[in-house]
Amino acid sequence: xxxxxxxxxxxxxxxxxxxxxxxxxxxxxxxxxxxxxxxxxxxxxxxxxxxxxxxxxxxxxxxxxxxxxxxxxxxxxxxxxxxxxxxxxxxxxxxxxxxx
Numbered sequence: 001x002x003x004x005x006x007x008x009x010x011x012x013x014x015x016x017x018x019x020x021x022x023x024x025x026x027x028x029x030x031x032x033x034x035x036x037x038x039x040x041x042x043x044x045x046x047x048x049x050x051x052x053x054x055x056x057x058x059x060x061x062x063x064x065x066x067x068x069x070x071x072x073x074x075x076x077x078x079x080x081x082x083x084x085x086x087x088x089x090x091x092x093x094x095x096x097x098x099x100x
Contacts, residue, residue, distance in 0.1 A: 016042070018062075027073055
């Protein structure tokens with residue numbers, strides 16, 4: 001399991017970015033910055049958001065694609081499946097309760 005994945009998920013701003021990409025994938029940097037500012041009242045610079053996106057991309061949680069002069073960011077949930085595969089539930093009905 002890559003430490004990059006846990007590092008990326010540890011930061012609340014990066015989790016908010018992932019939430020926004022889950023709601024609407026394929027956003028430009030401008031769109032992500034706008035949503036963080038307007039919806040979440042986060043006062044973070046474009047450069048700051050860009051750095052967070054670089055960490056998320058290094059962890060494999062965000063993929064980018066270029067179309068003309070625009071760069072779009074898409075959510076990739078495949079790395080999250082690594083977590084569930086590493087620690088599978090033994091009983092799919094839920095956690096065991098300890099006897100009282």
